Amino acid sequence: MSPPKLRLGALTITAERPLELARFYSKLLDWPYVREEPPDYALVCPPDGVHEPALNFELDRHFRRPVWPSENGEQFASQHLDIGAEDLDVAVAWAVECGAVEAEFQPSPAYHRVMIDPDGHPFCLCLS
Template identity: 35%
Template structure:
């Protein structure tokens, strides 16, 4: 028997509205803006939340000194098309070494690492 149930994944960031908008474009969903806290209700998926964090310093990838701490794996049908889409929305490539893999690593506009993974 579980002691708890996952409620929401929360991403600290300098601008919750902007980062929620980025992920809404990537994943779809509805944004609920509560000021310093913004929720993204993703259809058929886990809710994400974005919290203002004064002095936010993005994680480094890869870096043992500044661990990424977590990342999101986003499943896509077409890696190339999804990559073009997230780059147009402000993501940046973190790992371009092996383009033959079934996953690619990016940073969102606030610097959080995430992966696009072929399904």
């Protein structure tokens, strides 16, 4: 059997505050804020002509903020976003202005910076 043609359409991120988190990523990425279904769901899509997966934000009523770097017995992030940037210092300043914080531990700050979004998810700004 030949595999069907599949393509990644969206990545779903569970959150304590999905609407607020969607607004954060919409501002961070400068993507249109497409739809929200209060209080459980929001969708942010890339602008026309940008071929990247959309981001879904979904309420998890038992959400616990991940700890990064991971610690034994604590909630951990099972995946994270890598976001390309031409200038890491400028990207970090923008992410902070949008509501992120820079993680204390930076394993490779010359090439990427670990940031924490408003709901506690780590994401990386990566030198592109």
